[in-house]
Amino acid sequence: MYVDFESVVMMFTALFGRLLRSDCSSILDAFSFLLCYWNPGFEMETKGRRSNLCANRHTIILMQTSQNRATRTFMDYESISQAMDGICALYERKLKELNPAIRNITYDIEDLYNFIDGLADMSALVYDHSIQAYLPNDRQWIRQRMFHHLRKLAH
Secondary structure: OOOHHHHHHHHHHHHHHHHHHHOOOOOOHHHEEEHHHHHOOOOEEOOOOOOOOOOOOOEHHHEOOOOOHHHHHHEEEEOHHHHHHHHHHHHHHHHHHHHHOOOOOOOOHHHHHHHHHOOOOOEEEEEOOOEEEEEOOHHHHHHHHHHHHHHHHHH
């Protein structure tokens, strides 16, 4: 993975900002937060428990199902992982509506990507404790997170 100088500066600024504000209980927590930010598939074992820095980030999914502005809505979740599960559940409900006679419906990640891409708009706001604000993320970010989330569930 190529990381330019500006990205490295931003990463260390975020790290030291978190440490100075005491958002992290240790330097290890701060580094694991940064690894979660830069690598969505990252997981870390700390003291026999899984680090919650990636998982416990309130997430709001904003979506618009058609060009009609009246279809704008949002869903909020306690974590990025729960948000990804929510998007899957939304897609599964849509599949059941379209195929009411089929009991067991299967799909692959490309089908899910097509659903996400077929919406007029979809984005995610993820709460960042270090700046006490929500950071916007686009459809591509959602797709990447979905891939890592489903891969994690498969193993």
